[in-house]
Amino acid sequence: DGGITQSPKYLFRKEGQNVTLSCEQNLNHDAMYWYRQDPGQGLRLIYYSQIVNDFQKGDIAEGYSVSREKKESFPLTVTSAQKNPTAFYLCASSSGLGYEQYFGPGTRLTVT
């Protein structure tokens, strides 16, 4: 059953803590992405990776970090430097940059 998984579905953290969101894909896609979506807003690109061991900042990378050590995995760390971390985080993958993307079910992060 091919697809993208994200865990957990809901995550609650106290302010000042770093938190890591998981994203795994078994679609054999080279490219992976992290987006953030706030209520009533569009998707905003945080980071993306075209190949293993390489990634680029998106439009709102400040306060976030990523790694791409394996093709299947692209975890996102929300650091304490991110000023408004509460949001819906979506991971996606595609066969290459510019091709259709497939999304995971998302993680809702609440920081209080």
Added chain:
Amino acid sequence: RKEVEQDPGPFNVPEGATVAFNCTYSNSASQSFFWYRQDCRKEPKLLMSVYSSGNEDGRFTAQLNRASQYISLLIRDSKLSDSATYLCVVNLNNWLAEGSTLGRLYFGRGTQLTVWP
């Protein structure tokens, strides 16, 4: 100017109606075009790609107008289950000395559709 712009709506239509959404994009060299559907509190899902000649998938028709830099989505015979937010997606090319390569995708903010009985 934003890379991709959509009318946010909302569009409220009765079952059986025909509804059309338009989307404009800023990069004349864009090569990839898609429509996604996003249900409330869910992830976006690919609805259809948009090809130069236009394409149809059941009740859904997508068209591309390169001269005016817009794409459209037509939904015929609307169903209650069509209620969702529809996202217009366009790529931005990377320009290189030897030509261009497909660049990242940009998502519009979405057009909200509600179909009522």
